[in-house]
Amino acid sequence: MIQGFQQAIKNSWLLKGFLGVVMISFAIWGVGDAINPAVDPTVAIKVGQVEVGTDEIQRRFTAEVTQLKDALGPDFTDKDAVDLGVMDRIIKQASRAASLEMAAKDMQLDLPDKSLRRLVMDMPEFKDEVGNFSRIILNNVLLSNNLSEQSFIELLRGDFLRQNLLNPVAESSSSPETLIDILFQYRAEQRSAEIIYIPKSKFKLESSPDENMLREVYNTNLDQFKAPERRKVEAILVRASELVPINSITEEEINNFYNENISRYRTEPTRTVQQVVFNDEKQAYDAYSSISNADTLNQLEEKIDIPEIINLGTLSRNDVTGFDISSIFDSNNIGILPPVSSDFGWHLFEITDVSAGSIKALPVVKDEIIKFIQDDKALDEMYEATVFMEDQLAGGVSMAEISETPSYKLINLEFINRDGIDINGAKIDLPLDENRFLNLVFSSEQGIESQIIETEDYAFILKVTEIRPPAPKPYELVVDDLKKIWNNNEIVNEVNKKAISVIDKIGPSSDLFKITEKDELLEFANLGPVRRFGDSLMVNYIIPSQYVSTDLMNKLFNANIGEVVNAEVNDGHVIAKLKDIIKPDPFLFANTKIQIRNAVNSNIQNTILQNFTESILDDYDIFVNQEAINLLTPQ
Structure with missing residues (x-):
């Protein structure tokens, strides 16, 4: 059961939000505002029994503003974010999510707190280096996202409800096999041809352009030679x-700053700790009474049956763990301490290392202080x-x-x-x-x-x-560029004339290779198997880019066997005689067909989810407390 729940939320948008990846977003817009004057002022959105607090909206808004500041610079403000529609988008997303959560509740898809907490403890994101659940890691994540544990559980529950509602809808969709076959035949079909390649590089011009010719090129290409504003x-x-020059900062200022901020330069005492947590007091004291001098928890584990040993790592007095750790710092000795109670049970702490802490001397931090004062x-x-x-x-x-x-x-x-x-x-x-x-x-x-x-x-x-x-550059400054354009245009004309003369020589039984044998301007090659996209499905077979263009591929894939087509390519001209049409083998190219099926299924699923979500939105009244939301951001 738990494994099934874990599978359902393993790609949670919430958790991925903590880890930097958003799993899913819905592109459905339009939320109707209901009017409910009796709503709690701390509630930003209400759909049935589901409420989204102003603190959650503020948290999301702050997180997005922080990301935008990282991207756009520190001068980006909350007002800028409001003007860009960030708050409007958050409200619409939260409204949709609340509607889906309410629909899931109506369908009784809820999950108890105990099961959700168990899921959290099993999540790899909250485990330490030895694979144990770490309360410290969880609390640090919650703190960095301005979340309480209960708020996190509620967000996780909402995410679970929405996914349990939507996943069956998405998974029930599939694409017709006939459609997949048609797309597979279209995308995986390959063709081969004999070609005559006429490269521009083999053509040399004997004439040069006069000024009239260059000015004509100049007038035709004025935009190309326009100088920027x-x-x-x-x-x-x-x-x-x-x-504030450094030499303006006095020794007195430096000393005063150091003394007033001595805590900044103090390294707090630390303790390296591991623990076991018992369910009740008697179990904890029974275990403690079994300890001999200098026993460790690992040695105790060999004597009696105790819960799993949890490594808490190195702690300082102010670390947030979710339970009281003052007793750890009341002791300066390595060893196991008497049992201590918390909301999680009865703890046996073992101190494995002690650090007394230290204070950095003024000469060590003087440059840092000067910079701070400056x-x-x-x-x-x-x-x-x-x-x-x-x-x-x-x-x-x-x-x-x-x-x-x-x-x-x-x-x-x-x-x-x-x-x-x-x-x-x-x-x-x-x-x-x-x-x-x-x-x-x-x-x-x-x-x-x-x-x-x-x-x-x-x-x-x-x-x-x-x-x-902006204005065109003077003619005199672009003469060299004009000559290059004129030369290229003339060569292209010569290549096209050559292509026409070669095509006139090709008949149904013509051998393209023999046509190229005595003509140094022509090159013979075999093209393909090639797809209509200019690549090949053959492993390790690369289609030479100079032989293909979009125009040539379109013509080749509309031709019949034996038909001759031609088109310009990047560095010349290609004349192609279609030799073979290769229908794709669904067994040989099974992976290609799977990719097509997955892409089609994904598109169908997204469409169905969008329509399903829109229908859910139509079924529920959404109250948006705009007055409370306006207080969260500058107007």
Whole structure:
């Protein structure tokens, strides 16, 4: 029974959320809001008996904002996330999940707390290096996700209910074998052909283009030679590290910081511990009374029958374990301690190693303290710097004049493009987020100071002083490129003329090899077996890429045996005479058929799940407490 439940939730979206992978999401939108003025203000969503608390919505929102900050930078805010629709999406997902959970409850698919807790203890994600369930690992995961144990159990139950509701629906679907056969025949069919390959590389031009020809190419390809928009910029940059020089930090400040934050440099005492947990007090004291001098739990296990020994690893006094560990730190001796009770039972702790802890001396951490003081002062100085810049600019002071102030650096950039390349082809090199800087450059109006961008490390303000709009590069600067285009076009024309002349020589009984024997511009080859996608099902057989193109494959797979087709390929032209049509063997290519079947089944299952979920949503009233949700995020 337990194994069946474990199998049902082993790919849980909740657990995968903890481990960085989301198993399943539903793409169904549209949730009707019911009105329930009597709802608890701590409830964000209510569907029947199923409630989603505001704390759970807040937890999900905070987690997503954290991920977005990692991806987009530390300046990304909660308001930005709201504007992007993150909260709306969370509400819709939670509403769908609550509806499915309520439907599962109505079908009596619930699971008792005891069984869910047993499942948690069996999960490999919460086991230590020797394979035992670790309360410490579980608590650390819960803490990092802002979850209590009961909240985790409730989320796990909801996930279990939804999967028990949806899995039978998904597993009952299958694709018609006739459809699989048709798709298999289409995707796995292969063809072979004799080809004449006419490579462009064998054609040499004897003539050169005159200016009129090149100007015609230039006018035909103006978009290809368009120079990007460029902007001339001036900016003021202030760096925090320059506002607070290291030599401005006094020894007194360093000593005061060290003494006031001594706990930061103290290594806490630790104990390395293992334990056994008994169900009742009598069992624990009976076992304790069996201990001889210097006995270990492993030796005790050899004497009497005791529960499984659990390795707790190395603990400090403030570690969260779910039970009281103060008695461990009341002892400085290695050995087994008297029984201690908790909600989990009666514990026999064995201390296997003791560390008294230590304090790092000031000289060891002095550089770290200086950096901390410097950073702390810089926060205030950066604020003052931005206020100073705003006041100066508002008073009509130019950026050049502001830059005369110590630590304020003037930056002049001569006509950079959106990639930060100047007119000389050099890439700008600035001690700031270049993408953010360039985005601001190309979103600012000419002649108007931008907003001040402030981070912990720097602040800057910029002004676009001149804009050069996109325009074609002058003809004189692209003559070499025009010659290459003209030469390529002429060679392609010559190749196509050659292909037409060769095709005219091919009859029903023509030998393509003999046609190529005395013509140095032609190459003979056998193509295939090849699929319509330009590859082959034959193991270790690679189709030369220069022989295939989408156009050629389309023509070849619409041809009859003996028919001649032709098409341009990447570096030339191919004339192909279809030699054989190879129908796929379902036994020889069984894996290919299995892949097709799995893909079709997956698509059918997703469609059925979507329709089933939509029908569930239609059956339940969903109350969304928008007033409570609005309090969770900036509006």
